[in-house]
Every structure is written in C-alpha cells, then in structure tokens.
Amino acid sequence: MKAERPHLAAIRALIGHPGSRGLIPTPAAVLDLDAFEANLARMAARAKAAHLALRPHAKSHKCAAIAHRQIVAGAVGICCAKLAEAEAMAAAGIASILVTSPIVGPASAQRAARLARDMADFRIVIDHPDGAAELGAVAQGPIQVLIDVDPGMGRTGVHDAVQAVEVARAIAAQPNLTFIGVQCYGGHWQHIEGADARAAAVADGMARLQIVLAALRATGADIKVVTGGGTGSFAADAAQGVLTEVQPGSYPFMDREYRVALGDDPDGAFQQALTIAASVISANHPQWVTVDAGLKAFATDGPLPVALTEKFAHSPYSFFGDEHGRLMRPDTAVARGERLDFMPPHVDPTLDRYDVIHLVRGDVLQEIVPLEARGASQ
C-alpha cells in the first residue's frame, strides 16, 4: 500500500468520535450513510417491483466499497464505463461486471479476455463486426457479449437493425463469444425536464430498439438481457417494459443536475446523500468570502454548486480559480474558518476529482473509502 496522505491518517484516528465529521480536512467528498442507504433501498425496491435486474453504473462512484453495498442491497452486479475501471473493480472483488463502452484494438481485447478468464461474470458490449473479430481472436474461453444499440444519440452502438445483424453474425462466427443480449442506453434522456417529456423520449428510443430486437430474433438470436436506463429514466423504463436490466448511476448520491431536471418526479425523489465539505479560507473582502473548493473540487460541465448549509442558502457560488470558490456574503457575519456543505453540480465528474469518500452518520465519521477506479478511464 502507498503511504496514506498525512491529513487522512490524522482524521482516520478520529473515526467514531462525536463531531468528527466537522473535522474532516476540506475540500472533501462526504456521504451521509442514512440517506445513502435509503437511496439504495428505494432503487432496489423500485427495480424489484418492476421485475428489472438492477446493475448500477460504477462510473458514478469508482468505489468498490459503494459497489459492494449496492450488491448487498440487491444489485446483480455493476456496470463499468472502461476496462481500467472494470480491472480496478474486479481486483477489489466485484464478481459481475458489464463494460458499457465498446473497446478497440488488440491490446484492449486482450485485457477484456483476461477479465473474462479471471472473473465469475464478465460482460462487454460490441458495436462493430471488427470488435467481435478482435475479441474472438484473443479469447481464452467463452466471453459474454452484448450488442450495443444506438438509442438515437449517435455516441456508440449500431445505428440500425442491418448493422445489428452484421454484428450478430460476426459474434456468431467467433466460437468463444457468447451472445447474451443488447444494450441501449439513452444518456441524453436522463436530464430531460418533466416526467412526461422523458417518458416520450424513452418511448421513441424503445420503439427504435424493438425494431432491432425483432431483426435479431428473426436471425434466431437468443436475447436474454436487454440492458439500459439511468436514474432519470427509471419510471419510463419500467413502464415501457422493454428492458430486463437497468444501469442507474447517480441515485445513491444525487446532484444539482438531477435536482434541476427531475424536481419532485418519482425519478428525482432520492435524498441528497453526497455533499462536498468546504471551508472559508479568506474573509477579507466586504462582499464575498473565499472557500477552498474550486475547479478541482467540483465538476464544471453542468450547473454551479449550491451551498446546502442554511446560513449560505442564498449565497451564490462562483468558481474562483483552480483551488478556490467565491461565495457571496449572507446577511449575517462570516468568520474565516467557517465550514459549509455544497450539493455537487454533476456527481460523476465531481467524485472523480477525489481520492476518497468520507462515510458519515449524523456528525460522526464512520469510514474512509478509496475510489479505486478514480482516473481509470483507459
């Protein structure tokens, strides 16, 4: 093990002590276990009621301790976006992983083949006949594969039924590839405002998917798994009944982006379990104070972070360089050294900026867990 950072070793000594949450060095990712566990239970219950397998996406957290808790709470396994993420999760003992992005080239194919050999249940998507050929050429035993179907977003996946059938044939030509189903994930649906508008978008995408499924079935393909869906589209996915498995990522944590889009919809009714703790490090200016959380503490691709601490609830935040943020002064005085909590703007790229997550219950720090797959985008 690499030596732990000194500030973490110091706070680790205070685990279990009353008030230890307030001593965590900032900026820090802090997960409220009561809210987190309620979120896990809520999503597991929704999936069970809808007869959907739950395979949460680990790209949101990159953390094996979270993944293990998701599985204990009823998930069948996890999704990973990239091979390096899957390698880190497999090394941490996760037994069932679906890699949700196509991979390219012989070196990547070999890494996938090693994971398939070493893991109990490894699955990966393919969206081109060459992907099947590359993977089949290096397989050391059966590898479970799914065809990735473009939901109309144009990011990855086969474009239409003709391409899907071509990929299915390429898979069938490889003795070591086992076709198990399809993936169709509409990332662009997740943040559409309004449950009805989201449901309409999902319905369009599922109609598109049904055409592909019919074409594949016509070739005799046995489609066991139809996976897709996210935190934002769950209600629509359950209503459509096309998917057999869902891949939500953000529901354990929640973020500002989902709050803005989902509001009080059933899809948005998860608790804000993840917060970013920060401190006021300079208060010399009459109009604002400076906190120690800036471009390296928050995702910058979505809405701005908002302070959750009541005193600062009406204090707009703006970025103030790599390491700092500017928070307009509230009506009451603010002292240098005051602490506050922020709602993360977009949870996935926010968590990817941290080495660890601090698990708390009430005001007590319970555990510090590493993000094993942080930065593992290869």
Added chain:
Amino acid sequence: MKAERPHLAAIRALIGHPGSRGLIPTPAAVLDLDAFEANLARMAARAKAAHLALRPHAKSHKCAAIAHRQIVAGAVGICCAKLAEAEAMAAAGIASILVTSPIVGPASAQRAARLARDMADFRIVIDHPDGAAELGAVAQGPIQVLIDVDPGMGRTGVHDAVQAVEVARAIAAQPNLTFIGVQCYGGHWQHIEGADARAAAVADGMARLQIVLAALRATGADIKVVTGGGTGSFAADAAQGVLTEVQPGSYPFMDREYRVALGDDPDGAFQQALTIAASVISANHPQWVTVDAGLKAFATDGPLPVALTEKFAHSPYSFFGDEHGRLMRPDTAVARGERLDFMPPHVDPTLDRYDVIHLVRGDVLQEIVPLEARGASQ
C-alpha cells in the same frame, strides 16, 4: 506501493521501444520531452535575464518528477496551492516549497508546522492576524511566512496597507514566525488578451502593491521576497521590476486557454508540450466519430479541446458525456481505432484528472511518472 494498473504495467514493458508512443492506452496525458525541455530552458533564461528567482507552481502538474526537472533547469524551488500538495511534494524529496494559499484552523496549522520542521525550506502565506496566531501557537521552530496581498482580485490576501500592517504586527508577535516578504499574485491577469493590456493590468496591481510595501517598510519590516506572477504576465512582471520571484505554472506544458489569450506574444511563445492522446472507439455515425476522451479526460471550465493531429485539424470537438467526445468527421475516411492528439483546454484541471504522465521523445515512450499530488486539494 499500490499495485500498478494492469494497462500501465503492460505499456511500461514497452518503454524505449520505437513506436511505443502509439501504443499508450488512451485517454492519456503525454508530454513531449523535447518541447518540455525547451520550455524549461526558455523560462529559466527569461528569469535569469530579468534577475528574477523562478519558483514554478506545482499546482499545474502535481508531479514530483516534473518539479525535480524544473529545479535542475534552474528553479529555486516550487509553489504548492495546498498543504496536501506540499506534503506530497515534500515526501517526494522537494526541498523548497512555498504554499501560496492561506490556511485556516489548528489542524492545518499543525500540518504546516510539521512541514516547516521537516523540510529544508518551507514558506507559507498568511492574510489575517488569526492565521499568524494559529501558526505561531503550534510552531516547533522558526517558520518562514509571507503576507499575501490582494492584487485587486479579492480572492485571498490583505485588502490594503492597513490590513497588511495588522498582519505584520501579528506575525512579529509570534517568536517562531519569521517574516520574509510578500506575495501578490494576479490570477485574473494571466489570460488577458494582448501584451499591452496585460502589462497595463499588471502595472495597476504593482502600484497597489507598492503602497503596501512602503507601509510595511515604514514599520521596519525587512522584505526579502516579493513573489507573484504567472506564465501570462512574465514580460510585464519583468518590466515592472517589483517582484523578486515569479511563480509560473503552465509554461512547461501550455494549453488552449493560453494559446487563445497570448497568441504570439513573448509570453505565449512556449511549445505545446502536453497533449492528450485519444482513440476513435466508434465510427458508426455518418457525420461524426466518438473518441474515448470526455468530461473525465479534459478540463471543462475553459475553451474546448482541439485536435492537433493534422487529419482532424478542422474537426470540432464537443463533449459527449463522462467518458466520450464527439469529433466531426474530416473529409477523409476515419476508421474505428484511429488515434489522435488533443491540445488540453486548461492544463491544471486537465492534468488533475490523470494518475500518470507519459514522457515521450519522438515516437518513443521514455518514462511513466505519477502525479503524486493529484487530488491533494486539502
């Protein structure tokens, strides 16, 4: 040592082999050593000619191997933005570090005191009398401190000469604090377009600083160090002659943000040494292709990344989710699996997304170095 990620262990075996650069798993931070060394030499020569001490800012790279090379090339030491960054750099053998942000609270003060005790040359800024009291209370020996002076940005630093003198008195009241000078860093000046406009902004700030310096000198303060300045303001800083030391961060690497602002000014005439390597992972769409570098591969706070690889020079990039980017198709055909290089948008938060930097010369991978202080914003 923590076990290395499998994809890094595999590419490490190819170090020194012709063509190994083209096999680095993507997305990856790649540093061209010829360009990097030319940049280091150029900035060292500029600083020497201007009789300015060069103390590069390590917040840009978070990497001890880079810091050591900067010192070999003539730097007197480095700057760090945060204590955790300084702790990581000190643990990697860097002997002279200035912490450029104020810290708050007894736990942080104790960490600074430990660094001062254990390092050859530790320095830290203070911008409030309470900061001096906190640090003095836990000092285990002399600690070198500088007064941080606000250049008119309002981020950190004393606001005016009156506050500066108050902080100087608070420092003088602590037997273990040794006042060595002031810091005045105008982050907001670095990206002003046009050398004349930057010079005018710097001149305003230096006039403000001169008032503070005069007030401090009138109290008998011995000001040995006046530190500040960045990559963008070097020419103006040298011309003004107020600073004794400069803190540029981006010059070894360069990025799109500086390219846009500085153009062909002398301040911008550094080579693009850092690139982000990416791969086309899906090419099913008629209008664009999808690369494996998205929100987690690039900073998202500034201009967009641009492809440097000639074939894609006129292909606009846009973000396509956490792990993917969309690149419009060029006139010529693009195959799944093609590789390309991007100019990073804003170098500091881009590098902070990676575990390692790949050092290359020509097409040969020479070394893989860790970012020891990546994520160390506490």
